[in-house]
Amino acid sequence: MRALYQSKDAVEAQLLKDYLAGYRIQTLVHGEFMCGAAGELPVQPFPELWVLEERDFERAKALVEHFLSLDVSGSAWRCASCGELNEAQFHLCWSCSALQQ
Ligand SMILES: [Zn+2]
Numbered sequence: 001m002r003a004l005y006q007s008k009d010a011v012e013a014q015l016l017k018d019y020l021a022g023y024r025i026q027t028l029v030h031g032e033f034m035c036g037a038a039g040e041l042p043v044q045p046f047p048e049l050w051v052l053e054e055r056d057f058e059r060a061k062a063l064v065e066h067f068l069s070l071d072v073s074g075s076a077w078r079c080a081s082c083g084e085l086n087e088a089q090f091h092l093c094w095s096c097s098a099l100q101q
Contacts, residue, residue, distance in 0.1 A: 001028070001050050001051065001052055001054075002050060002051050002054060002057050003030075003048050003049075003050050004027065004048075004049045004050060004051045004057065004060055004061060004064065005048070005049045005061075005064050006046050006047075006048050006049075007029075007031075007046055007047050007048070007049060008046065009046070009047070010029070010031060010047050013029045013031060013047035013048075013049055014029065015067075016049055016064060016067060017029055017049060019063065019067050019089070020049075020051075020060055020063060020064075022090065022094070023059070023060075023063060023090075023092060023094075023097075025051065025053075025056040025059065025060045025063070026051070026052040026053060026056070027049050027050060027051055027052065027060070028049070028050045028052060029047045029048070029049055029050075030047060030048045030049075030050055031046065031047025031048060049064075063091070063092065066091035066092075067091075070089060070091070075088050076088055077100055079093040079095065079096065079098055079100075080098065080101045081093060081096050081098035082095050082096040082098065084096070086100070
């Protein structure tokens with residue numbers, strides 16, 4: 001398990017968690033929502049996103065960078081590699097994991 005990102009608030013942490021879950025990357029939010037739920041974790045003002053699997057870390061990091069530069073008003077895009085249609089909020093093809101061109 002590895003710390004990935006320190007979020008601005010719990011909402012952003014949750015959005016990122018859901019976003020990464022869309023790529024089957026499992027994460028944990030360490031922060032205010034965890035208070036009491038996971039035992040002795042200290043309460044943190046800025047929830048941290050942790051990647052459970054080390055092998056997902058580099059990919060998760062790239063996805064977070066994409067997420068943070070996201071234009072949510074964008075439209076769906078077609079993968080140049082396999083032709084699948086992807087939702088605007090995703091920057092990797094859900095089917096073949098190619099990066100959006
Ligand atoms: Zn694709």
